[in-house]
Amino acid sequence: MKKSDITRKIINSICMVLCTFTLAMLITFWVDGDEASKEVPSPLPTPEATQEIAQNGFTIVIDAGHGGKDCGAVSPGGTIESALNLEVAKELEQILTKTGFKIIMTRTDENALGSTKSEDMKKRKEIMNTPHVDAVVSVHMNKFSDSSVSGPMVFYMQGSEAGQKLAECAIESICTRLERPTRSANPGDYFVIRESEAPAIIVECGFLSNSEDERLLLTKEHRLCLAEGIADGVSKFFS
């Protein structure tokens, strides 16, 4: 082999090594670049996480009055109280939950809590007095012999200062939401407000004996407005 041939072979070999090296480097950069473009930023909070509501530490019992065979007040036209109570109670549950309250419902369907009235009341009392309950809101519809009487009323256990404060917050907020003149809270002595250890109120949403109240109570908008009013009052009481 000539000397010039050997030199050419060496040069060719060097060229081959350099080309292979350059190609390898190009592939590495291309792969890295591609991987970099695929890099996913740190995960964003999931919708569930962002929607998670911070609890405010207060627990409210919402009691939809009556249920089962005990349908409560009935309007001359046949509107039943127990069903409307449940509708308002459910709206209130949703609003207060979104506000950060922990809610315990005494009932979530049309059924009573027991087969007899005394069994039902005993069960309600047990639920109301669950440890760490901060307030009780019992939802009802009113009825009176004078059909001209209308509007919401809120009762508290006579002599209960905290109950009275809660009742005043509630009736004021309800009347504001319904754009009605503000009424006073009423003292009373009824099972639910008497037997509750936490401050308790009975919200009488309106009179089924009054045709205009009945008409309004049968609309979802009005029931939502009532629930918002009650919720405003509860929030005000705890703020």
Ligand SMILES: [Zn+2]
């Ligand atoms: Zn009732």
